[in-house]
Amino acid sequence: MATIEDVAKLTGLSRTTVSRVINNHPYVSEEKRKLVLEAMEKLGYVPNSSARSLRNQKTSILALFIPRITNPFFSELVEATEIAAAEYGYQLIICQTRYSPEKELNYMNLLKTKQVDGVILASIQNEWKKLKPFLQYGPIVLCNEFDDRANVPTVRLDQVYGGYIATKHLLEQGHTKIAYCSGGYRSNVAKSREIGFKKALAEYKVSFHEQYAFRDAFHIADGKRVFQKMMELSERPTAVFTGSDEVAAGIISEAVKCGYRIPEDLAVVGFDNQAITELTNPTITTVHQPVKQMAQKAVDVIVEKIQTKKYETKEIYEFPLQLIVRASTLGSKLHQREA
Amino acid sequence: MATIEDVAKLTGLSRTTVSRVINNHPYVSEEKRKLVLEAMEKLGYVPNSSARSLRNQKTSILALFIPRITNPFFSELVEATEIAAAEYGYQLIICQTRYSPEKELNYMNLLKTKQVDGVILASIQNEWKKLKPFLQYGPIVLCNEFDDRANVPTVRLDQVYGGYIATKHLLEQGHTKIAYCSGGYRSNVAKSREIGFKKALAEYKVSFHEQYAFRDAFHIADGKRVFQKMMELSERPTAVFTGSDEVAAGIISEAVKCGYRIPEDLAVVGFDNQAITELTNPTITTVHQPVKQMAQKAVDVIVEKIQTKKYETKEIYEFPLQLIVRASTLGSKLHQREA
DNA sequence: GAAACGAATGAAATCGTTTTCATACTTATA
DNA sequence: TATAAGTATGAAAACGATTTCATTCGTTTC
16 A cells, blocks of 8 residues: 555655645646656555545545435436536445434434535435534535425425326316325425325316325335225225326236226326336326436535535525326226217 | 544543543543543534544445446345445445446546445456456455456355246246347356356257347347347247346337237246336246345455455355246246147 | 552554645746 | 746645553552
8 A cells, every 4th residue: 555655755755746746736847747657656556535535624425315225216316416426526325214314314424424525315304403403514405305494405306396297187187086195294295296286186176085195105015005095995086196106006006906997997197207107008107307407416516515615505406397198097988988 | 523632622631532432442430431421412523534534544435336226136236235334334335337347447446545445346347357456455345246267255146047947937838949138248147147048948958049149138128129139030939038127028018019918929037026027017927136135245244354354265155046937927828738 | 568450541653645834946027 | 136936846734533652540469
């Protein structure tokens, strides 16, 4: 493990000059520069990251908080974030909170101990007042998830609109008994979608019954469970809005198994536009989220905050969502009746 | 940002004593210990990671190399690795090589610059001789992917057996015209599966034609493409072995679109036992890989290597694979004829 | 009662960088 | 020609922890 001192000795120069060469600082003669570069090459010298971090008060590492990476939406977010971070020379540490407030707070210490230069929260498990104190140690940027009380940059998608267009699409197909599925009571993403969902219903003068709401659906298995619950209802819904394609796929899978025809007996709309939406039979109508753009923007913003050291600024960057119509909602019984 | 010096001053003690308290070292009186803990609390003091890393020559960070995280197999591997690492107090940096040897070598510098304590390679893009020199800087553990020339601990699955059981299953169904699909020429995982594939064919005295081989199939789209290619053949295969459930799903999706019945017209076997295998119609026969166990073992091993500092030891830990039979191979035309 | 030992503490060195400040030399400017 | 301005370099101080070594004090032990 050669150090800068070794390079200095080999060249007969000082550490200062070697450091200048490493960091491309001015005021080094071409002659000495070459000498240093040769010595570095010869010794296989590479600057030690920890020493640099300590001296520069900067680790070039970002932390990305997600509930779990096996959710394809978050996989895609991680992929895009890692690529964007790498462009700026940042490494990415993955923090899976697994929906646990304790785990989230624990990971937050990465900021406090200066192991990372900043935190991107793509999910939030604690009240903002619990997270806010960490702002004194470094920037926090919200990405995907958000909180109105949070006085930090937020990069998000227009989830109200997302819930609205998906639901409106079902209403346009003639449905009035529409169930609502989402993941998590805490999530403002889910809450916003529900606002959009209800807004669409209101516009069509369709009332909503709380028995049609399932707010604890995350996985495929939850989708299957939800379908069974819906079947137990005296008045079964003819369409269902879901907060993820996984849940939608679970519902469809279970429905088909029970002899239901999709969309004739039950129209299903998913969310995320995951690969799976084109592989199921029928294919799944869904809402596309511009994950790459969102991730890129979040990294752009946090890098800027790290540089300017202004962490408490409420800036909101919002990207639009897009409805992708596929087979799971088209040509439903109700629609055909009307035609 | 309080430092250890601040705590020392507030308590009237030395940095040494404070450090002893932080690290639970002996020879600190209960009285002083309390004093220090109170001061730490009062100042909101937390040890600085960079300073610790520098002094201890240890970052408590591991790097995990994968081609891309959106492949569900790797998502699962990342999830399990992150959890296992966290148990040991390690953070996980994600390195997506995107199948690029240059990117891989570049990420390897994390080891050289001491930004991480060890590297887990779940995919390999360079020849081993290019990677080997990095061993002088820290441990490398192979996990999933492997290389016979590599003199480092390897945690892997019995891929030859995996290829064998999947193919044997197809042969037992009466198939003789079996196509072979895999991802990557470089990968020894793929090569091993092919060995198992051919071993099964040989046992059943079935010959293999190179025109049935498609060795560049990674994604869903590749599966669709492969199906089209197969259709162009004068003698079409009646079954196909694939290296991933994504590819299998792609083939099935395209086949169904073209009016093919699965498995009657084409039996398909996937690999990985991803969630998708139970969502497609028909469900997909596949090979289950014990990813969690593998990840846990890889972390166990690398943590041990970091401690013992013995990096060049050829140890092989192998876990078994398991065939999961579902609808995409059962009751094929050939099988029914025989019955 | 002296020697030996263990417990409690601190001063200073160390980890490997970067940066500040000082110094020396060269060249341009008045 | 004296002065200012720029160029090139190095010594030493930081960054914030841990550890080595020395010192002091109290308690055994013979």
